[in-house]
Amino acid sequence: MKIIPYKDTYDPGLLQPVPRAPHRRELGIAESLPFTGVDLWTAYELSWLDPSGRPRVAMATFVVDARSPNLVESKSFKLYLNSFNQTELASPESLRQRLIADIGNACGMPVDVELKLPGAFGDERIEELDGELLDDIDAEIRDYRPNPALLRTGRSETDETLVSNLLKTNCPLTGQPDWASIQVRYRGPRIDRAGLLRYLVSFRRHGGFHEQCVEHIFMDILGRCAPERLTVYARYTRRGGLDINPFRTNCGEKPPRNVRTARQ
Known part of the structure; x- marks a missing residue:
């Protein structure tokens, strides 16, 4: 069995930036983005030492x-956050x-960070994504690679959240599975719901x-269905004490509150 060492003293060099541009070029996204949005990260396993050497925890x-x-x-x-475990902070x-400072440096842009200390843990809430559920639609599904051709629209216009x-x-x-709930809110030609479900499962x-x-899904829906307004928001279940929740919109919609779902 291979033992992987974890560093437990502060090391910002553990953070590995991944440029967004190459994948965006594959999606046909130019330098001017067709959306605004944020990535909401939640860390559930964060600990450090206070000046007396006592462990402290936070989310x-x-x-x-x-x-x-x-x-x-x-x-x-995750490795970076673990590097605080034996690090004394004032x-x-x-x-x-x-x-x-560290995450902003890795991302190449300032970030916002909020700590929730144990006294506020009881304020944590669970909410499911708002919208009409697609999952019980009786649809045969055979595509398990992204297939935008599954997306179809009708002639009528609508404003709905799915x-x-x-x-x-x-x-x-690593090939490990990442599980998520996803919300698609749009105004425009009515999207065939069975087709949208098949597409998401693909x-x-x-x-x-x-x-x-999430950007792949956003761009496919935008290109195939031509909605006037589109917002795509996914909440991924946590892995390694972290969940990641990307939000993209082309209509100036404000980012949602970072409230976890039951599976997170």
């Missing part, structure tokens, strides 16, 4: 602007400022980072 929310040139590879993010605010809990993608580095064997998969 953290990170807000990364979609305009940042880089995302951060999630395992490297205060929670000292930790927060260090997180802001949700599925059946999105599965896979880590491009990502089941696809490898991509969470942020890339």
Whole structure:
């Protein structure tokens, strides 16, 4: 059995930036983005030492602007957070400022960081994504690689929010499954719901980072269905004490509150 050492003293060099531009070029996204948005990260396993050597714990929310040139590879993010385990810090605010500096440096753009200390843990809520559920539609599904041809529209116009809990993608580095609930809110030609469900399930064997998969879905729906307004938001279940929740919109919609779903 191979033992992988974990560093438990502060090391920002563990963070591994991944440029967004190459994958966006594959999707036909030019330098001017067709959306705004954020990546909401939640860290559930964060600990450090106070000046007396006592362990402290917290949860953290990170807000990364979609305009940042880089995302951060999630395992490297976890290893970086673990590097605080035996690191002495003067205060929670000292930790927060260090997180802001390091992650902002890795992403290439300032980020927002909020710490939730144990006294506020009881305020944590669970909410499911709002919208009409697609998952019980009686549809035969045979495509398990992204297939935008499954997306179809009718002649009527609508304004609706649709949700599925059946999105599965896979880590491009390890092949491990990534599970998510996804919300599609749009105004425009009515999207065939069975086709949308088939399309979302077609990502089941696809490898991509969470942020890339949501942008892939956004661009396919935008290109195939031509909605006037479109928002795509996914909440991925946590792995390694982290969940990642990308949000993309072309209508100026404000990012949602970072409230976890039951599966997270």
